[in-house]
Amino acid sequence: MKIKSILILLLSLQISLICHAEDAATATPIPQELLTGFSAVPQPTTTPFQAILTDPTGNFSLGFLRQNQNQLKLAVIHVASSEPFWVANPTRLASWAHTTRLSFNGSLVLSDSKTGVSWSTATNGHRAVLLNNSNLQVQNRATQTPIWESFHFPTNTLVQDQNLTADKSLVSSNGLYSFRLGDDFMGLYTNLNGGKRLLYWKHTAMEAKDEVKEGEGPIYARVNSEGGYLGMYQTSSKPVDVQKFSTFQQDSTTSSFLLVRLETDGNLKGYYWNGSNWMLNYEAIGETCELPNPCGSYGLCTPGGAGCSCLDNQTRFESGGCEGGGGGDLCGGRGFGGGESYRVLRRSGVEPPHKELVAHVTTASLAGCEGLCERNCSCWGVFYSNATGFCYVLDYPVGTVLGTGDGSKVGYFKVREGGEGRNRVGARVGIVVGVLVLIGVVIFGVGLCVKRLQRRRGVSGGMLKEENGHGASPGPYRNLKSASFRSIEMSVPISR
Known part of the structure; x- marks a missing residue:
């Protein structure tokens, strides 16, 4: 009986300690503002998110988002889904260690005692707050107006009632694609080496409700939460273009929330929150082969659901593409004119993807088109149409090519004999030498x-x-x- 009483006492004590611990946790609410002198460090046991600041509704939170166990991003997330809406410095991760610190001294500063400051708002404000639309602000002491806000520095997501201006862009989390605005259009781009961009999707303002007026300022994009669409605006409250969210239904409850996001495959997609899940309701690109690079380097994409294959018809297609891929150019090695050595791959029944957005010249023959590329070490390939004489020159590495049943459309491609190719050649030479040595022995x-x-x-x-x-x-x-x-x-x- 005594042992039983002791066990019951110990169990009661344990339950009491757990309850007190939970009470202590709930007794320390997440603050709704950060004032001068605030600082926080990542806790070693926290995973995957450590909240630092919350909005008044509790729907959004600023904090440390854990990455790869030992790294972190300073991010604003949607609490219910844990989806990040904004990241302070997506290209430079901090360490999940006691040396990393977020502080507020008029500026929000993310720093490491070993490596220094990795990100800062560079402001002189009174407080930092998170609004109920996920906008992080540093506000002025006297007027309580924002002197810095995260809405002006978007990452890959545009939320409802947030403006995307012509001097900003959305960039996919893998850094390969961007969404930008032109004079009268919105476009999706592949980000190439050296700061070059390749346009692969373009939507020009239809001017249904208002006109784009020259000289009256650039246009901007905005997710309209009342009508449920992605709109382009200039100076008027009326949009110059509307792209409706197909499955959006007006919802007056606080759970409904709209956004568009540039995904890692290069597609721009729209979603709305139905209270428990993010529901897809908009896609800029609906066909797989119209995506920027669905089959990878030297891949062939045939419309109609045929899937991906390799241009050479012999290499087995694998995730990421086929052999011969790689960045850079052909001008840096030992081939012609100091360029890399390469072999030529020809294929009929192909054309450039998004060819309506690709510049071309007219040549009298296929040989003339190929000649534009053959001795040019910055050229990776050409497409030629016998019917029109159009010659499309690729001054960037070959990605996915579009398959077509028209045999009059021909492609000429350079495949670098380096990297993977050189490794394969070296492997074959090694096998042959090994066999000869074995025979000799x-x-x-x-x-x-x-x-x-x-x-x-x-x-x-x-x-x-x-x-x-x-x-x-x-x-x-x-x-x-x-x-x-x-x-x-x-x-x-x-x-x-």
Whole structure:
């Protein structure tokens, strides 16, 4: 009985301690403002998000978002779904360590005692707050107006009632794609090396409700929460273009929330929150082959759901593309004009994706089109149409090519004989050399055996007399000339 009483007492004590711990946790609410002197460091046991600041509704939170166990992003997330809406410095991750600190001294500053400041608002404000639309602000002491706000520095997401101006852009989390505004259009771009951008989707303002007026300022994009659409505006409250969210239904409850996001495949998608899930309700690109690079380097995408394959028709398609991929150019090595060595791949029935957005010249023949690229080390390939004479020149690495049933459309592509290609060649050479060395060792060993056999039988010279008096090689050498040996062929598979 005494043991039972002790066990009951210990259990009660444990339950009491757990309750007190929970009470202590709930007794320390997440603040709704950060004042001068505030600082916070990541806690070692926190995963995956450590909240630092919340909005009045509790729907959004600013805090440390854990990445790869030992790194962090300073991010604003949607609490119910844990989706990040904004990241302070997406290209430079901080360490999840006690040396990392977020502080407020008029500026929000993310720093590391070992590496220094990694991000700052560079302001002189009174407080930092998070609004109920997920906008993080540093506000002025006297007027309580924002002197800095996260809405002016979007990452990959545009939320409802947030303006995307012409001097800003959305960038996919992998850094490969961007969403930008032109004079009268919105466009999606592939971000190439050297700061170059390649337009692969363009939507021009339809001017249904208002006109784009020259000289009256640039346009901006905005997710309209009342009508449920992505709109382009200029100076009027009336949009110059409307792209409706197809499945959006007006919802007056506080749970409904709209956004558009540039995804890692290069598509711009719209979503709304139904209270428990993000529901897809808009896609800028509806066909897989119209995405910027769905099949990777030297991949072939055929419309109609045929899937991905490789341009050379022999290499097995794998995730990420086919052989020969890589960035840079062909001007930095030992080939023509100092360029890299390469082989040529030709394929009929292909055309450039998004060709209506690609510049072209007119040549009299396919040979003339190829000639524009052959001696130009910055050219990776060309497309030629025999019907029109249009020649499309690629001054960037070959990505996914569009398949078509028209045999009059031909592609000419350079495949770098370096990187993967050079490794494959080296592997094949290594196999051949290894086989030759093995043959040499076998022959040398057989020779030693023959000599030893001769010494044992007391025979001099390299020939033995058979009973019929004809000279013949000893057993092993005789076998080398046999029909069974000649029937063996040694081959090394060469992948293309």
